[in-house]
Amino acid sequence: MTPAQETHPPALDVRGLVKEFHGREVVRAVDGLDLRVARGEVVAFLGPNGAGKTTTIDLALGLARPTAGTVRVLGQAPADAVAAGRVAAVMQTGGLLRDLTVGETVRLTAALFGTGHDVRASLERAGIADLERRRVGRCSGGQQQRLRFAMALVSEPDLLFLDEPTTGMDVMGRRDFWSAVRADAARGRTVVFATHYLDEAELYADRVVVVSRGRVVADGTAAQIKDAAGVRTLEDAFVRLTSAVGTSAGGAR
Amino acid sequence: MNPTYLVLEIRRTFRARRSYLLTLVLPPVVLSVVGVTQPELVVSVALYGAILAVTGCGAGVAAERAQGWTRQLRLTPLRPGAYAATKVLAAMVLGALSIVVTLALGAARGVDLPPAVWLGCALACWVVSAPFAALGLFAGYLLRVEAVTRVLSPVVTLLAAAGGLFVPLDGALGQSARLLPTWGAGELARAPLTTGIDAGAVANVVLWTLVLVAAAAWRFRRDTARV
Ligand SMILES: Nc1ncnc2c1ncn2[C@@H]1O[C@H](COP(=O)(O)OP(=O)(O)O)[C@@H](O)[C@H]1O
Numbered sequence: 094m095t096p097a098q099e100t101h102p103p104a105l106d107v108r109g110l111v112k113e114f115h116g117r118e119v120v121r122a123v124d125g126l127d128l129r130v131a132r133g134e135v136v137a138f139l140g141p142n143g144a145g146k147t148t149t150i151d152l153a154l155g156l157a158r159p160t161a162g163t164v165r166v167l168g169q170a171p172a173d174a175v176a177a178g179r180v181a182a183v184m185q186t187g188g189l190l191r192d193l194t195v196g197e198t199v200r201l202t203a204a205l206f207g208t209g210h211d212v213r214a215s216l217e218r219a220g221i222a223d224l225e226r227r228r229v230g231r232c233s234g235g236q237q238q239r240l241r242f243a244m245a246l247v248s249e250p251d252l253l254f255l256d257e258p259t260t261g262m263d264v265m266g267r268r269d270f271w272s273a274v275r276a277d278a279a280r281g282r283t284v285v286f287a288t289h290y291l292d293e294a295e296l297y298a299d300r301v302v303v304v305s306r307g308r309v310v311a312d313g314t315a316a317q318i319k320d321a322a323g324v325r326t327l328e329d330a331f332v333r334l335t336s337a338v339g340t341s342a343g344g345a346r
Numbered sequence: 347m348n349p350t351y352l353v354l355e356i357r358r359t360f361r362a363r364r365s366y367l368l369t370l371v372l373p374p375v376v377l378s379v380v381g382v383t384q385p386e387l388v389v390s391v392a393l394y395g396a397i398l399a400v401t402g403c404g405a406g407v408a409a410e411r412a413q414g415w416t417r418q419l420r421l422t423p424l425r426p427g428a429y430a431a432t433k434v435l436a437a438m439v440l441g442a443l444s445i446v447v448t449l450a451l452g453a454a455r456g457v458d459l460p461p462a463v464w465l466g467c468a469l470a471c472w473v474v475s476a477p478f479a480a481l482g483l484f485a486g487y488l489l490r491v492e493a494v495t496r497v498l499s500p501v502v503t504l505l506a507a508a509g510g511l512f513v514p515l516d517g518a519l520g521q522s523a524r525l526l527p528t529w530g531a532g533e534l535a536r537a538p539l540t541t542g543i544d545a546g547a548v549a550n551v552v553l554w555t556l557v558l559v560a561a562a563a564w565r566f567r568r569d570t571a572r573v
């Protein structure tokens with residue numbers, strides 16, 4: 094390894110990642126996934142429901158253990174990167190105490206990471222400084238999602254995961270959320286977001302990674318992916334990419 | 347453990363209306379029902395309130411697991427064990443208040459004891475109620491929140507009655523009471539009123555503490571294991 098690689102490992106380095114769930118039958122949620130994300134990239138993780146996006150993010154956050162393969166985050170094991178506050182995440186649902194106020198929630202998160210974190214700045218960058226005294230249970234879905242975003246910003250992470258952050262939000266909520274994320278990413282933070290909104294991938298990501306059945310089936314800019322698939326819209330490319338695997342796996346044709 | 351979290355958790359405990367109902371209203375009501383004449387009963391009922399309070403941490407744990415809060419905490423440096431300890435300590439603060447309220451009510455109704463004995467009983471109640479937090483955690487890591495809230499206080503009340511905390515039990519009932527965790531805790535809580543400590547009660551408390559802590563640890567590990 095060259096000195097440059099040692100001092101600047103990629104933000105995310107996933108190699109041969111496999112995750113199986115052993116229930117009544119074995120589900121292979123992630124099936125040999127390879128992905129490297131450089132620092133400062135904004136990557137859309139695009140795939141149909143059940144493609145393995147959330148499972149991959151859980152593995153990268155140390156919330157689950159891989160069946161095989163490795164995940165390194167900023168050169169560290171996921172759990173270490175999480176404990177050091179270098180990686181943070183906005184989950185799709187849950188993770189909030191409804192009886193706390195917005196301000197209490199972010200102050201608590203800051204306290205858990207230790208001293209010297211700027212609560213006010215996190216609230217402002219998430220666009221919820223005016224909601225500081227509101228009970229979490231009284232916030233709209235979009236406001237709660239910006240609260241999760243503020244919590245994720247508290248530790249000034251180098252890498253931020255967003256798991257379908259705008260699902261269920263109205264148009265205004267989505268726009269407000271993304272303008273907050275975009276303003277923040279402009280400061281150089283690496284962002285990986287899972288979505289099934291193709292417009293979000295096209296508008297907000299430098300790079301689109303299409304996953305299907307636990308594998309990467311396309312990787313590049315939205316334009317490159319459309320060109321490679323020989324289609325004009327990302328939607329057509331997405332349909333072609335994600336169903337092609339389906340038909341071959343199903344043995345049809 | 348994190349002091350900011352502990353303070354916030356104590357504030358949350360005192361914000362919840364349920365806390366007051368169970369631990370500050372119910373014991374005085376029980377006290378009126380059983381009638382306040384002997385110091386022993388006042389102390390026993392104070393212990394009952396403290397046990398209700400500390401087992402209450404289980405409902406919180408179950409609710410916060412369901413809300414994904416414990417998962418969210420795993421994205422912070424706080425260890426799951428520190429989370430459980432925070433819930434228990436906050437519940438024990440409520441337990442302390444419940445003890446003070448019940449004993450004060452006893453005093454107001456004419457139970458006359460030297461201050462040192464009041465203090466001794468209060469501390470004894472508080473200490474022997476602590477192991478019941480493990481019962482709360484066990485339920486909180488095992489059951490859904492609805493089940494915990496529905497089951498826990500009736501179970502505690504039943505244990506308290508069968509353990510002789512409301513009325514002294516004789517004969518076969520008295521013999522079987524000795525097997526229950528509430529009996530040993532009650533004996534030790536009332537020890538400042540008498541001379542000497544019953545060795546059987548100490549053994550009961552030690553054994554039950556081990557059992558309850560082991561049960562809580564088992565469910566806790568299962569819940570926090572990475573899969
Ligand atoms: N805890 C689990 N137990 C069993 N199967 C699971 C579990 N979590 C996810 N899966 C399965 O793994 C697959 C991938 O799920 P997920 O990662 O949530 O996909 P996505 O986020 O892309 O929609 C799905 O088939 C899902 O049903």
Ligand SMILES: [Mg+2]
Pocket residue numbers: 146147148256257
């Ligand atoms: Mg998902």
